[in-house]
Amino acid sequence: MLIVGIAGGTGSGKTTVVKKIIERLPVGEVAVIPQDAYYKDNSHLPMEERQEINFDHPDSLEFELLVGHLKALREGASVEQPIYSYLTCTRSKETIPVGPKHVVLVEGILILTNEALRNMFDIKVFVDADADDRLSRVINRDIIDRGRSVGKVLSRYELTVKPMHLQFIEPSKKYADIIVPQGGENEVAINILSDIIKHNLIRAGKKT
Numbered sequence: 001m002l003i004v005g006i007a008g009g010t011g012s013g014k015t016t017v018v019k020k021i022i023e024r025l026p027v028g029e030v031a032v033i034p035q036d037a038y039y040k041d042n043s044h045l046p047m048e049e050r051q052e053i054n055f056d057h058p059d060s061l062e063f064e065l066l067v068g069h070l071k072a073l074r075e076g077a078s079v080e081q082p083i084y085s086y087l088t089c090t091r092s093k094e095t096i097p098v099g100p101k102h103v104v105l106v107e108g109i110l111i112l113t114n115e116a117l118r119n120m121f122d123i124k125v126f127v128d129a130d131a132d133d134r135l136s137r138v139i140n141r142d143i144i145d146r147g148r149s150v151g152k153v154l155s156r157y158e159l160t161v162k163p164m165h166l167q168f169i170e171p172s173k174k175y176a177d178i179i180v181p182q183g184g185e186n187e188v189a190i191n192i193l194s195d196i197i198k199h200n201l202i203r204a205g206k207k208t
Contacts (some may be wrong), residue, residue, distance in 0.1 A: 035108020
């Protein structure tokens with residue numbers, strides 16, 4: 001099993017990079033594990049407090065569970081991936097079954113900040129993008145997908161997203177084996193990364 005960690009700032013284009021990698025790999029060979037599924041359940045907090053949670057701080061994540069799931073997948077076992085809602089800031093009672101695949105892509109803003117998680121990755125990737133481009137994508141995403149107003153998005157960006165990026169996410173770039181500039185628009189970098197993954201599949205005896 002090849003485990004690839006794909007990190008980068010909020011709105012950097014990580015999801016696009018993941019999608020384009022999957023398009024270049026054999027069907028059924030890839031499992032995707034989103035960091036966002038592993039935010040801690042906050043059902044014990046009043047809604048007012050949930051709305052102020054700093055999702056860009058490492059303490060908001062249950063890294064131990066994510067690491068445990070990757071270890072189980074590597075050992076050939078299936079896992080039950082949590083389902084997290086940004087609207088309620090809670091985990092659903094339902095889960096998503098994920099079985100072991102030859103390639104596992106782990107995607108999220110903070111995945112290179114945790115040493116135990118970093119050590120699970122065979123390849124560490126950082127998707128880089130201009131701060132203005134990231135902000136534009138964050139505004140569109142948070143309004144459409146997370147029900148936030150423009151004012152709320154901009155306030156969160158200034159109070160948490162930007163400072164957390166500078167404190168935790170940007171410094172984690174030093175751990176990356178591969179840096180993908182220009183996010184999901186960098187076809188050359190994505191092709192190179194896909195070829196590396198294909199090479200590992202060939203070595204494992206899988207056709208591409």
